[in-house]
Amino acid sequence: MSTNEQLQPTIFAIFGGSGDLTWRKLVPSLFDLFQDVNMPPYFSIIALDRIDLTDIELRRRYRDGIEKFSRKGKISDEDWSGFSRHIYYKKGDFTKQEIYTVLKDQCTLLENEWKEKAQIIFYMATPPVMFGVIPGHLKEAGMTGNHERSRIVIEKPIGYDLDSALKLNKALTASFRESQIFRIDHYLGKETVQNILAFRFANPFFEPVWNRRYVDYVTITVAEDLGVEHRGEYYDKAGALRDMVQNHLMQLLCLVAMEPMISFQADEIRNKKVDVLHAMRPITREMIHKSAVRGQYGSGRPGGKEVSGYRGESGVSTGSFTETFAALKLYVDNWRWQDVPFYLRTGKRLPRQVSEITIQFRAVPHQSFPPEAIPDWQSSSLIISIQPNEGIVLCFQAKQPGTRLLLKPVNLKFNYQESFSTPIPDAYETLLWDVMTNDATLFMRADQVEAAWNILMPVIEEWSLNKPHDFPNYQAGTWGPASADTLFDPGHHWPVPAYLIDKDLK
Numbered sequence: 365m366s367t368n369e370q371l372q373p374t375i376f377a378i379f380g381g382s383g384d385l386t387w388r389k390l391v392p393s394l395f396d397l398f399q400d401v402n403m404p405p406y407f408s409i410i411a412l413d414r415i416d417l418t419d420i421e422l423r424r425r426y427r428d429g430i431e432k433f434s435r436k437g438k439i440s441d442e443d444w445s446g447f448s449r450h451i452y453y454k455k456g457d458f459t460k461q462e463i464y465t466v467l468k469d470q471c472t473l474l475e476n477e478w479k480e481k482a483q484i485i486f487y488m489a490t491p492p493v494m495f496g497v498i499p500g501h502l503k504e505a506g507m508t509g510n511h512e513r514s515r516i517v518i519e520k521p522i523g524y525d526l527d528s529a530l531k532l533n534k535a536l537t538a539s540f541r542e543s544q545i546f547r548i549d550h551y552l553g554k555e556t557v558q559n560i561l562a563f564r565f566a567n568p569f570f571e572p573v574w575n576r577r578y579v580d581y582v583t584i585t586v587a588e589d590l591g592v593e594h595r596g597e598y599y600d601k602a603g604a605l606r607d608m609v610q611n612h613l614m615q616l617l618c619l620v621a622m623e624p625m626i627s628f629q630a631d632e633i634r635n636k637k638v639d640v641l642h643a644m645r646p647i648t649r650e651m652i653h654k655s656a657v658r659g660q661y662g663s664g665r666p667g668g669k670e671v672s673g674y675r676g677e678s679g680v681s682t683g684s685f686t687e688t689f690a691a692l693k694l695y696v697d698n699w700r701w702q703d704v705p706f707y708l709r710t711g712k713r714l715p716r717q718v719s720e721i722t723i724q725f726r727a728v729p730h731q732s733f734p735p736e737a738i739p740d741w742q743s744s745s746l747i748i749s750i751q752p753n754e755g756i757v758l759c760f761q762a763k764q765p766g767t768r769l770l771l772k773p774v775n776l777k778f779n780y781q782e783s784f785s786t787p788i789p790d791a792y793e794t795l796l797w798d799v800m801t802n803d804a805t806l807f808m809r810a811d812q813v814e815a816a817w818n819i820l821m822p823v824i825e826e827w828s829l830n831k832p833h834d835f836p837n838y839q840a841g842t843w844g845p846a847s848a849d850t851l852f853d854p855g856h857h858w859p860v861p862a863y864l865i866d867k868d869l870k
């Protein structure tokens with residue numbers, strides 16, 4: 365297998381190396397990068413964890429994960445041996461200094477063998493309680509001081525609320541510079557999410573209409589058909605607002621609403637995104653009931669299969685008030701977006717996994733067609749379909765062929781799979797590549813994370829003080845509680861998902 369000669373020798377030190385994230389996402393993505401000749405000639409994966417495992421056992425487990433989750437699927441022994449020889453396991457307690465000494469020694473050993481200095485990427489694939497612990501030990505071991513060559517990657521949750529996020533950021537910056545900290549939001553690694561910038565700023569025709577003059581409202585839906593699966597214990601303490609809105613949905617909103625960047629520099633783009641968060645209208649306590657709706661799924665029969673309600677899921681308390689659905693109405697108070705509502709919704713056990721952004725345009729200023737010509741009139745809209753079928757659909761009016769004047773809504777679509785033959789990489793592949801090449805564009809800076817928490821804190825506080833009376837309030841397999849519709853201004857509604865209006869996107 366050839367490798368990418370341009371890349372520096374790299375060591376991935378994965379804390380939580382025997383865990384689910386590493387097995388399901390990190391190692392399969394590293395393997396795919398390796399297959400695509402996107403790994404350096406010298407690299408190593410050092411998995412660190414508490415349990416007893418030999419290198420051989422760990423490798424076997426990783427192979428299983430790769431075969432299940434990598435793009436390649438089943439792999440040959442030859443491909444496997446080329447990759448697996450880079451993997452090592454080290455057992456230890458992350459609260460004790462010994463494991464860091466072991467790690468440091470292993471890194472030195474590898475560097476001596478390679479006869480080159482390596483960049484070291486510390487990946488926090490651990491429970492969040494460790495996020496504030498590991499960086500201090502790494503500093504004590506003298507492993508954080510090389511600002512060019514050492515980096516730390518941290519996954520959400522970045523805090524549980526604004527206070528804890530501030531504390532965590534403080535703990536991280538006590539050991540690493542901000543430029544060394546890569547906070548992952550895996551949504552930003554998704555191809556279509558990155559493409560929002562390309563659509564908006566690489567084409568001249570979107571930008572002139574991308575403002576309050578032409579846009580009536582924006583909706584962002586991130587729906588999941590699954591329940592909480594095996595993550596009930598974590599989820600019951602988090603809920604939809606913390607788990608999805610604070611990070612993924614806020615990031616999507618920023619990409620839709622941000623001003624054009626001057627250059628494609630990480631900080632320039634991140635500055636423009638943080639400007640959006642700073643411009644968001646605060647949700648006052650008095651306005652919460654008009655700005656936020658929560659829901660929790662009860663049992664149901666999605667697709668004819670009986671599933672239990674949230675309160676019956678393993679790890680979830682039987683009287684839980686945790687929301688599995690959240691909808692918000694937000695405003696960005698600036699010249700571009702003043703008074704344009706942004707409606708966000710996300711939930712578990714909805715009818716289908718679908719993530720979409722819809723830009724709903726205003727009606728034409730003067731309707732010149734006779735009423736009989738426009739029986740199905742709909743204002744134009746642009747749907748950005750993030751998953752599962754990456755693409756864009758522009759919905760507009762056209763004349764139906766015939767002697768009579770009759771207008772019908774039609775769709776113009778761009779579909780990733782049809783237009784490009786190259787496979788779409790997993791979000792983690794993109795993000796791991798970016799960490800290796802020290803490109804922080806798609807990662808969240810401390811101020812972004814804090815600003816996103818700041819917006820949601822009034823809702824989080826209100827919801828924790830006032831328990832809902834109607835939970836569970838939506839049936840598994842439906843689009844959430846009916847009360848989500850109360851957020852809408854007259855004439856606004858959740859859009860019909862692209863897969864329902866365009867057969868090819870099914």
Ligand code: BG6
Pocket residue numbers: 588607608
């Ligand atoms: C994670 C959440 O960040 O994103 C999960 O913790 C959620 O609860 C997942 O299921 C959704 O990601 P994706 O890529 O499947 O849309």
